[in-house]
Amino acid sequence: MGELTALVGPDGAGKTTFMRVLCGLLKPDSGSVTVLGCDVSKEPQEIQNRISYMPQRFGLYEDLTVRENLDLYADLHGVSKDERAARFERLLKITDLARFTSRPAGNLSGGMKQKLGLACTLVRSPELLLLDEPSVGVDPLSRRDLWQILQQLVEEEKLTVLVSTAYMDEAERCGKVFVLNQGKLLEQGSPASLTKLAKGLTYTVNPKPGIKARDIQARLIDAKDIIIDAVPRGGAVSFIKQKHAEVPQIEKLLNGDHVEPREEELEDAFMMLLREHEDAEGNAESAPTVSSSTAALSSSDQTAASKPVIRVQNLVRKFGDFTAVDSTSFGVGRGEIFGLLGPNGAGKTTTFRMLCGLLPASSGHLEVAGLNLRDARTEARGRIGYVAQKFSLYGNLSVKENLEFFAGAYGLFGKKLKTRVAEVVEQFQLDPRAQSGELPGGYKQRLAMAAGLLHEPEILFLDEPTSGIDPLARRMFWRTITELAQGGVTIIITTHFMEEAEYCDRIAIQDAGKLLALGTPKEVRELAGETYARDMNSAFIGIVEQNRAALKSEAEAKSKQNDGAAA
């Protein structure tokens, strides 16, 4: 009672299936499940009367207004008119949706939809609340709001909540955590007891000046026999060693760089459990490689200093009265990894589309690969690769057929086409005969990237390539990206996972069309101020909130001035 429990695991771990079994929507093949004292196979309706469930897609009617959605669920749960008034007022207040009650749910932003979805499950206090990955594809600010609401309700109403998530910081807030992978329960316990599993295995290394953290990370993650996981963080590299591996062995791998122990985190334990399980099952994916001489620790900084391949000056895009992108300027150098971050609706996708030449700018200067996008759009397109958010693949074509099609679309033919297709198949370790539609998420993403690289573009654009992909596959993905950058390909990427910003050379944070911060991850963290510098996620929240607060006080000052003038 009154407890938060988390279900964590990568894609395909069985989280959603398990949730559906609990709701009585799927019958277990064997075994029995009891929810609130009822057997799910025998009395599913009884359970469905007493619990609330928010599926991944929120279950909102987009053509109904916020109020109508709430009313529908309240009617279905038999909430009386009197109870409703007080309940709705409270729900609308904590979700901050009171202003939007007559707006159709389809016109809400992703974060607001998610809050409305939650409100609809809470039209009455359920005996058990099930939330299936409520934070997928939602920006850090909305994610934080959602958890504040949840924790408030758990405290005030003694709500029992089971939530599935891919974010460890969310699991850390729960009383109990279950780790699932490929349908198996790997471990369970309190966040603290799980975290202890990684005790003594966690270290950090500071790269020598002039060497990129992500290059060190690449070298570490390639050494699978001694390293479980490595990620760049705050300019250094955090890693987990295998139990049997010795520290000197690792320092040797790093050409004598000194490694220091660091405190273990839940994420470390999670990655460790996953790796152990994947290794035991013998289906660990190996990273696709660009060349065999992996992770050369180059100290030459060929990025920011060199002549920019993308130049953006005073870029503006308006849709009617609405300014989606407002006087934005930045440049990206050759071989640089540039991250574009921002909450939902910040103007990331619009900026992105303009850079790819998919959307004309309202005003401003835009230069890609030395070509002005105003007059040489087609030419510029030949030099860029684009991987869309929903990988544009033909599900019923094989991997090879997809690649051949895209190669043809990029103007390759004959021998050149055949060799390039063969090369990317090799490079990304794809099975050319596999049907694209049936590939697991991580492989689909590889195929999409392979397709985007067929014509050997100078610049690769990736729009949220890691959404909905499990942590192991994401590590592989970034391994490939760092390889490509070393090969001189410029990468522009958007992501919702703030920790992934650490792989970037430089990042830009956008909100409401404006560029709020631009610089290396370290610079951005420092810009956010001390309270927020802890990690990228809080730095992001800090910067966006500070800006919003500044705008608000500015607007207030202005209206006060006007009031004064009027008086």
Next chain:
Amino acid sequence: MMVSQFISRLKALIRKETRQMLRDKSNVGVGLALPLVLILLFGYGLSFDVKNSPIAVVLQDNSSAIREVVSGLEGSQYLAPVWVGSMSEAEDLLRAGEVSGIVRIPVDFSVQQGKGNAKIQLIVNGVDSGTASAIEAYVSGAINLALQKRADRLGTATSGAGVTLVQRTWFNEASNSTWFIVPGLIVLIMTLIGAFLTSLLIAREWERGTLESLFVTPVRPLELVISKLAPYMAVGIIDLVFCLLAAKFLFEVPMRGSLLLICFASILYLMVSLLIGLLISGRTKNQFLASQMALILSFMPALMLSGFVFDIRNVPVVIQVISNILPATHFMTLIKTLFLAGNEWSMILKECAILLFYIVLLIVATRKTLVKKLG
């Protein structure tokens, strides 16, 4: 307690479906505008009235009596006689499609008339059987009228004065055109709403993932079926009123059976049609597939095989069997009988029972597609 909960949930669901229906402008188009267009298009566009139809007249006997008879043709507003010299010339004109028929007065007409067995030959182009039978009727009408006048003047007692009109239809020997467009149109429009509107309903909820959260509430599958039926029933009834008003005042179709029975039968079939749409929707779980299937499985057969376009007595046995499985065929029989023949109780009871059987069958099947199971 149980019943009151059922009612309040049902109300909430019906309110939701109605709002969704009204907010989608295409629903108003397909549900109300399209039926109106169909009524006007089919009602006026598919008229079999023949006006100023060219007819070749071959006079092989040229007596004054003949001219008097044939002049009747000129008086008709429906026919435009073309006088030709020989039969072969007339046949050429018919083949070329320049005339729709030939009236031939044989050489021995006057002689035979005296004996009381004179013959006039009428040949019509049967490619369009509707026009053919209309011309046939106009020619015989015009000639009979002329003969009658002549008989009146001469004081002969018997009408027709011993003239037989021998008619042949070329190119389509068994011309049979029993088209009753307006009653048929009711069948078509009732089918349309089911095929084009309700076929989207369940599939849309699967596609948008809303059904999953609806399932984890006290809602029962049957409530979902009824709530999806109700708003579209209302649209169907409005369309039915359109059809009946048009039938009575625009096209002046006789309504020999009782209006109450016509409405009752139409509502029964409307339910069948809506349920077919829902069932397809629930089975396919995909809006595009559902609308295509509804078109192929429901609307097209109702148009082609129910007896609306082709008389089913004339089609091969296999098609007849298929046709008899279609609820549309039974409703077609029912509504035509009610409009044109009157209250034939034995047949009305039988066809209504068949429609009721379909309703029960379809409700059970559709309810099954909404049983709370995923995957």
